[in-house]
Amino acid sequence: MLLRRALSTKVRVRQHVNPLARRFEAAIPLPEWTKLYPENASTVHLDIGCARGVYLMELAQQLPQQCFLGVEIREPLVDEALKRIRENNVCNMHVLHANMNLHIDPILSSLTTSHEISSVSIFHPDPWMKKRHLKRRLVNPAFAQALATHLKPSTPVYLQTDVLELFEYMVEVFSDHAHIFSQDKTPALTNAMGLATDREKYVVEHGGAIYRTAFVAK
Numbered sequence: 001m002l003l004r005r006a007l008s009t010k011v012r013v014r015q016h017v018n019p020l021a022r023r024f025e026a027a028i029p030l031p032e033w034t035k036l037y038p039e040n041a042s043t044v045h046l047d048i049g050c051a052r053g054v055y056l057m058e059l060a061q062q063l064p065q066q067c068f069l070g071v072e073i074r075e076p077l078v079d080e081a082l083k084r085i086r087e088n089n090v091c092n093m094h095v096l097h098a099n100m101n102l103h104i105d106p107i108l109s110s111l112t113t114s115h116e117i118s119s120v121s122i123f124h125p126d127p128w129m130k131k132r133h134l135k136r137r138l139v140n141p142a143f144a145q146a147l148a149t150h151l152k153p154s155t156p157v158y159l160q161t162d163v164l165e166l167f168e169y170m171v172e173v174f175s176d177h178a179h180i181f182s183q184d185k186t187p188a189l190t191n192a193m194g195l196a197t198d199r200e201k202y203v204v205e206h207g208g209a210i211y212r213t214a215f216v217a218k
């Protein structure tokens, strides 16, 4: 009993963190991208809110010609992902500890000086359902605006969630930016990256529905 409690304490990571908390306001150190990725790499797929990055690493292993950047606000998960990347000698993927509501501009400005963002995924962002918490949602008008600034025309942004209300909200936010994003109305029946995320696997196993769409930068 005591052992079980000790183990569960050791691996426990906070489920949700408030991205508006003051501790996330500090500037973050930015990596030297050209040193992170193979020399000949020119494009990067960006996955925002990658958690432990398990599915992202599987993708990186399946697609060695493509580079991947996961961004995650919870530091212990980033440490875990980086350890796994090192242990598996994966050289086309990196995970950055950052708050994409605050750090999106410096990160993408610096990344796009050396690499083009080929696609973006936002899979199962935290739903923040209480009215007073809506402002904590990752996807919001300022985020959509900032993201568009750094994407070349035709870059797809894949959205996916198991929360219908959040799905409708994200579609509304991107649709409200019709001058910079257009919705790809092709029915998206499976994960756009071809591999289920960790949250997606859990939802499907429990009989839940997944809502997906894509917006394309103009």
Ligand SMILES: C[S@@+](CC[C@H](N)C(=O)[O-])C[C@H]1O[C@@H](n2cnc3c(N)ncnc32)[C@H](O)[C@@H]1O
Residues within 6 Å of the ligand: 016, 017, 019, 048, 049, 050, 051, 052, 071, 072, 073, 074, 098, 099, 100, 101, 102, 122, 123, 124, 125, 126, 138, 197, 198, 199, 200
């Ligand atoms: C529900 S999990 C989904 C993880 C993964 N995308 C999946 O589908 O399995 C959402 C993740 O987004 C992260 N997150 C939430 N707000 C964020 C922010 N502002 N910047 C970066 N990551 C964030 C959370 O810490 C969490 O790990």
